[in-house]
Amino acid sequence: MPTVVAFETLTELFLNLTNKYKGKKKTAFGRKPSPNGEYEAITWEKVAEDVNAMAAYLVEHGIEQGDRVAILSENRYEWAVVDLAIQLVGGVNVSLYTSLPPNQCEYILQNSEAELFFVSTGIQLKKAIEIFESCEHVRQVIAFDEPRVESQLEEPYVVLYENVMSEGFKLYPKHEEEIHERTKRIAPEDLATLIYTSGTTGKPKGAMLTHRNIVSNVKAAHQHIHIDENDRALSFLPLCHSFERTAGYYAIIAGGGEIYYAESVDTVAKNLTEVHPTIVMSVPRLFEKIYNLVTKSVEEGSTVKKKIFNWAFDVGRQYADGKRGLTALQKPVADKLVFDKLKERTGGNIRFFVSGGAALPAEIGHFFMAAGLNILEGYGLTETSPIMAANSYDHEKMGTVGQVLPGVTVAIQRLEDNKIIAQLSGEDYPTDLTSEPGEILCKGPNVMKGYWKNDEATREMIDDEEWLHTGDVGRFVDGNLQITDRIKHMIVNAGGKNIYPGPIEDLFKTSKWVDQLVVVGERQPFMAALIVPDFEVLEKYANENGLRYESMEDLLAKDEIQSIFKKEIRYYSDELASHEKIRDFRLVSHEFSVESGELTPTLKVKRRVIEEKYGDLIEDIFADAAV
Known part of the structure; x- marks a missing residue:
């Protein structure tokens, strides 16, 4: 429009x-x-x-x-x-x-x-x-x-x-x-x-x-x-x-x-x-918190409540996927029983949310779609003003950031030989285009003039052919752009396997026990994680089960709590490839935050800071690992 x-x-x-x-x-x-x-x-x-x-x-x-x-x-x-x-x-x-x-x-x-x-x-x-x-x-x-x-x-x-x-x-x-x-x-x-x-x-x-x-x-x-x-x-x-x-x-x-x-x-x-x-613009953190609050409420409810929620969710998913007939008759009932309360809490008039700044876990996107609260996930950088691609209303494809915007051109450059292997402009909509992963490049009127008083950094970001190098890894899937992770976040394990931590971390964010998680394992024989628990959930569990503790550190060290997280790690790791599975972890007693220097103002994890700050914990994880 x-x-x-x-x-x-x-x-x-x-x-x-x-x-x-x-x-x-x-x-x-x-x-x-x-x-x-x-x-x-x-x-x-x-x-x-x-x-x-x-x-x-x-x-x-x-x-x-x-x-x-x-x-x-x-x-x-x-x-x-x-x-x-x-x-x-x-x-x-x-x-x-x-x-x-x-x-x-x-x-x-x-x-x-x-x-x-x-x-x-x-x-x-x-x-x-x-x-x-x-x-x-x-x-x-x-x-x-x-x-x-x-x-x-x-x-x-x-x-x-x-x-x-x-x-x-x-x-x-x-x-x-x-x-x-x-x-x-x-x-x-x-x-x-x-x-x-x-x-x-x-x-x-x-x-x-x-x-x-x-x-x-x-x-x-x-x-x-x-x-x-x-x-x-x-x-x-x-x-x-x-x-x-x-x-x-x-x-x-x-x-x-x-x-x-x-x-x-x-x-x-x-x-x-x-x-x-x-319309509400947000980062995934808001949606993650809402999702975890809802799922926690369901898990703590009766068997009947769980069955009603699961039925409503299935109906909502089918309706969002375009199914009608019986589904169209069931959807108003599902809304009244489950989803209308959530819509009221968001003001009752939401046409759509827009999510940006970081990857939105697909499962969370599907949940909101089932509720009739569409999330249009987009992607871009400050340097691209910022939007390069976005999902459009009624054409959302969860797990991707949608189609390239009009006037913008996005290319995928293979990491091994720097060859451009796929390219799309906002005027092209080839729904059959699927490419292998590579670095995401961008060209168009939205690309910045350069960095203020920093020609060297500008040349590192924008090449001689005016392609801006995002530093992100992604690919095209059925004409939509999918983000894998940052190149500099890639972990190379002891066996030489390249592992991107972002999708692994997104998977664990759907656990009610996990608030934040950072994957570690550079040059190590297996992947591990630093986990910030959901302290509210944890304290409620401790009170209900008579666990006495003097501090959060004391609570996290208890065998009962460690056992809970071991089960969560095993459960979610089943969905990962062998070299991606989380084999060990350490619990962190406070939330990663902007104020403590562990997150950027846009709530992105500062991995280097966390790896330095929690170096002793990481060393302890891999102390007995065979190199």
Whole structure:
């Protein structure tokens, strides 16, 4: 479906949307001013006033075309105002994850040479104050929230957002003509944003995405997936990540949809029932948690409850696979008995979820499809703006990331000899194309301009023929792209066998006892795993079975608990090839997290960090192994 307005730049997207909806009281965004309050709608007229005021402030304070402006904030309306104002005056948005420590924020601000720094809460303002003296280009820090620590406002370079807006409203008549002239000079090839990779190793690199990169991806997404003025999205994935930026923000407003901001990641379950969204962008972790909660509830229920659930699931699977007749008559009953409660918990209006950022276990995708909650899994990188391929509504193929987007070309390059063995563009739909695995390459208008001030890294990523090398292994299956794993994640065992840990880890995520799992075994005679249990399930089991323990470490060491995980390992390993089976494991007493440095801000495992941090456990596993 086409977008509701024509545009070639993000600047034009904003201008044409505000013109289209002028005087129509059309909702653009929704926010919750206080935790106990209700959501309030913000119209496009209000958005236009606020963005123009912010743009006037940026001009007054010396932001020229091409200058960088940084934002360190959770998803919220102010984030959108600042971003749209940056695009309006030709600036470049530099966004930072709120989970980043001060030293990493400092590096990004220094590397990007950002001149103004917008921050959200007092926690983020504290970081800004700590690093301000080291960031020579930053002239001012603007705080969205009034800090509880009054001394933070005593710094001469700190100003409040509300004061900035008041000044901007007064300045707009002065700079209106200048802003108008700038909008006419902004071209598709101009830089729109720097998105710094949250890579698992080394310093972050700033991917340079132009207006053309992002706009081409937004338009391609609209050709692939239907989004219109009746849609409402709940936004909670970080806007500094390209998935939420393109798919959950620009693509939604380009279709005339509304964006409501979750209060926080922790309140998503509650906000779903308040906002009643039709579209939700998420990472697999959310779906995994919902799936495990449901299956845990079923397993703890009566025999009758289990039989009803299994029957409903079978009916839902058959219906999702296109079967009708008796199945069509049974489906409403299955919904009423089992699935309607789940739909209510997601707000009751979901048309589809979109999953990205990591692989979605196929079994979990099938579960949601059976429930009538479609998940459209997609794939891409920050460097590809980001979408390269995605499933489309009613054409989902679980276990794949769907078809290549219009305008994008994807190729599979054999690892052994670097020969391209298969290639598809978004205009081709050969449902019989199946290829052997290889590295996934990409070419198209969505491919980044390069890495900011890092030509060497750019040359490593994009070759002389303009193919971007993703570092991911995949193949085509019946015309759909299937992801295997990262090349650098490949484990080579003692026998020389290549093993990709990703699919193995996804398999174990469906166990109610397992929260997180990392496969290890480089140059070893067998595969093993570090397992983070589902502590809630574990503690409930311990209480019900009279297991006394003084600490989590004490509980995990008990023979009864070790026995449970031995059985789970054997059960799931039956589905694996001999060289892939998990032969041993160690339980970890705390969750892998962003704060502890074991996950990236997009919740990807930092394997090298985990292997170093838990080196003693890994050594213990293989201490007696014959080499």
